[in-house]
Amino acid sequence: MTDTILETAGLTREFSGFVAVDGVSLRVETGTIHALIGPNGAGKTTCFNLLTNFLTPTRGTIKFKGEDITGMKPAMVARRGLVRSFQISAVFPHLTALENVRLALQRARGASFDFWRPETALNVYNDRALELLHDVGLPDLGNAVVADLPYGQKRALEIATTLALDPEMMLLDEPTAGMAHGDVDTIVQLIKRIRKGRTILMVEHNLSVVEGLCDTITVLTRGRILAEGDYATVSKNPEVIAAYLGSSDA
Amino acid sequence: MFGFSRPQLIAFLAMLALIIVCPFVVYPVFLMRVLCMALFACAFNLMIGYVGLLSFGHAAFFGMGGYVTAWTMKVWHLDASIAILLGGVTGGVLGLCLGYLAIRRSGIYFAMITLALAQMVYFFCLEAPFTGGEDGIQQVPRGHLFGFIDLSNDMTMYALVACVFLGGFLLIHRIIHSPFGQVLKGIRENEPRTTSLGYRTDDYKLIAFMLSTSLTGIAGGTKALVFGIATLTDVNSSTSGEIVLTTLLGGLGTVFGPVMGSVVMVSMENYLAQFGAWVTVTQGVIFMFCVLAFRRGIIGEIGNFLKLKL
Known part of the structure; x- marks a missing residue:
């Protein structure tokens, strides 16, 4: 019964030789909360900018509700029901x-x-x-x-x-970044309340937020997808631990 | 009324009273110059204060409006109202062409592109046959308004200039306080966010630019009619700089700031004229003082002191 609301195929963005996002194929299912995590510089925000067409991909396509929106004006993407927030408030x-x-x-x-x-x-x-x-x-x-x-x-x-x-799909770029502990909880509760009838894709650094909230997690490193799955699967993946979670043990 | 807050309404009524009383005390031609520059500054303020775009080429629209009004008065002997309107249309059409190119950039790039395009307009005016080149268009008749009101009398002309100014001033105020103005403020505050809400911000900026340049053209046309002359000075980049200074001095993004700025600037030019080049030096010093000591401008600082939005 699950169907895909947002799908990318081979999404790539190069900045004068540097590949920020490298062949990302992402599928976000309708009605889920999907998290995009990864260390700094993994290309999460670039990915967001591509999805909402604030940046044009070098290669690859983006489909929203089955319609190809690659290269569309950002305002038009927003009008189709794919609305983003920003990292800085x-x-x-x-x-x-x-x-x-x-x-x-x-x-x-x-x-x-x-x-x-x-x-x-x-x-x-x-x-x-x-x-x-x-x-x-x-x-x-x-x-x-x-x-x-x-x-x-x-x-x-x-x-x-x-x-x-009233967007069908919201992209939240680090909704809890730079927040005090109490505020984080408020935002998490808020996201839980507003998810009804919507799909949410969020970039998040705070893993405790991701754990309780998100259905699917995609881990990005150096512009590539490293792992995907629910929190239990992803957090046990040795590559993910090495690339991302491991940094806190070091 | 017109979306004025209470203190703004009081300030507006005070301004209105001054506009009515002053010509009986002060030389009307001087006042007309103040009002033309005030309308110019208000139109300029619409861009810098409410869209956040610094145009460094507004003289092009002011000067071209002046040329068209002067030329149509002198050669076609049109009615004053139509000649002034044509000045506004010229400003608007030119604004559409130049704005279409400039609006894609913001910040310093927008300022530079508008400056470059305005310089092109300046050289066009220098070479084009109808502008009279260095001589300008001289001895422009003031003609008649609506066919029967003779404008050669200074007081009659003053009444027309005052009406044009008030009309423009109120229109700008309405633009700022309209659904359209609300989007403009959004663009000024955070353009990417406005885009992400589904607004095609370039369209809004272009329309705002055209409104601003149309009113600038009207101001230029009115000035040409008052003085009976349209010259290269009004298309020159120094005029663009002067209007930036005027608006800054009065207070960016305030409703009455540009008017106050014009009063101060035109008074300075008028009463310091005997000192020749010292006018420019004085203006420079005042500009530096303004930037260093009262960055909100005269009206901005007063508003801040009284905790009011003026």
């Missing part, structure tokens, strides 16, 4: 939390080229925006300027903004 710092989420909800009206209409035209999205803020644990913060929020709340806000597009 991607918020709009000088807007309020409500405006951040509303900017995503505003997509529902199509292109917003209407420069002659007052901003109040967007107030119809306020309720939904507040609801989303509530869902990610940021109630009552609608009018807060985002630059003033602590880091954990910015990450939560970013997820709220991504959720506002």
